Amino acid sequence: MELHPLRVFLTVATEKSFSRAAEKLLRTQPAISLSIQRLESELSEKLIDRSAKDLLLTDAGRIVLEYARRFENLQGDLDNALAELRDKSSGRLTIGANESCTLYLLDHIERYRRRYPKIKVQIRRSLSSKIPGELIDGDLELGILTYDPEDERLVSTVIYTDHLAFIVSPVHRLAARARVSITELGNETFIAHNVVSPYR
Known part of the structure; x- marks a missing residue:
């Protein structure tokens, strides 16, 4: 579905007149009527009650009007987002x-x-x-993040490399050691990050 017929319909419904909508959109009234007819044909629904003296929307017309307003707002949001991007x-x-x-x-x-x-x-x-x-x-x-999320929907770049270290008391039995194996740390008690932290 093209957005232009929805914009025409929105203008007609807002102005409550084909002629005023034609003036606002700088088009002829027959062109406005034809655009509405094509929209009704595409949706297989009558949107305007043509038997009424004043311009009245059908139930389907009121639903389409609501979505036409949403599309108009989204168009504005899109224009603003692109302008901000530029x-x-x-x-x-x-x-x-x-x-x-x-x-x-x-x-x-x-x-x-x-x-x-x-x-x-x-x-x-x-x-x-x-x-x-x-x-x-x-x-x-x-x-x-401090880890690669490994998600194909995301792109990650390393911006900083940090180094982790174990800190012990100067009198601890491992304090004088330059290197300590993971096995030796197995029986130690740690003060660590919470469970959900990647560091842990």
Whole structure:
């Protein structure tokens, strides 16, 4: 279905007149009538009660009017989104990150804001396990993770390499060791991240 006949129908229903709709759309009244007839034929439904003195919509017409308004709003949203895409100097960037990753972002965000002062940067603190889904759903534009989500719907790039270390008391039996095997750590008690953390 083309959107133009829906826009014509929306104008007719809003103006409650074929002639006023023709004036607003800069078209002839017969052209407006023909557009409505073609839309009715395509939908196999009568949209306007032509037996009424005033312009009245049928039940089907009222349903189509509701969706025509939605399409019109979506068209406006699409135009705004494309305009924002063309103008990189304004807009919003929503970044999802867990608590530890947000610390690494501060310097980068400061430089980004200096370069794009009109772009609003929002940091949304979230669990690492939830960030891939939020990216896929479109709730985030960018996610900072400590692991590769391995999802073909996402593209990941390594931006920083971190190093993990075990910390023990100076008097601990392993404190003087330069290397420790995983087997030796098997019987140790740890203070660690919560269960849902990738680090754990």
